[in-house]
Amino acid sequence: MNETIKYTVFKTQWGYFGLLANEKGVIRACLPCTDRKTVEKNLLGGLEGAEFDKNLLKALQGKIIAYFEGSGVKFDSHLALDNLPTFTKKVLDACQRIPAGKTITYSELAAMIGNPRASRAVGNALAKNPIPLVIPCHRVIRTDGSIGNFSAPGGSSTKKKLLALESKR
């Protein structure tokens, strides 16, 4: 494999945010962290040969920064999800259609992809979401109203903070 992988780390209101991308689109994202090195480590995760490019996905960077400033933005960047299982791709794709400030439940998301009872499998897929925030997996909550779980650094408290940020608009 000889594809070019680039990454960038930039500052937002919440801390440093990382993006990793190849020619096809975004591969991975890393939620804000106060320490830039931590972000790079989480983002690259042992990957070698990734090239730093501060102008990588400049438009998306701007949107993410605006997002953490509290403005409503729509992430429409191209994402490279080819290496993920079909079901996971479907789940992530459906997840992207959730409008900002709105939340749906795991079972509603399952219904969107034609498997109303696959809520558990949906959670499984979201747990593997490589691109948090851009794929708004934090907008998916449990049917009983509880926040559910979140695999990104910070866990469910990060999820809560993200929802609070969106709902106060």
Next chain:
DNA sequence: GTCCCGTCCTGTC
């Protein structure tokens, strides 16, 4: 409120 079983997909053996 807590417990338990059903459900469906992925990763590992």
Next chain:
DNA sequence: GACAGGACGGGAC
């Protein structure tokens, strides 16, 4: 191919 484990749901108690 089989099995265990999950960001869940819903009914039973």
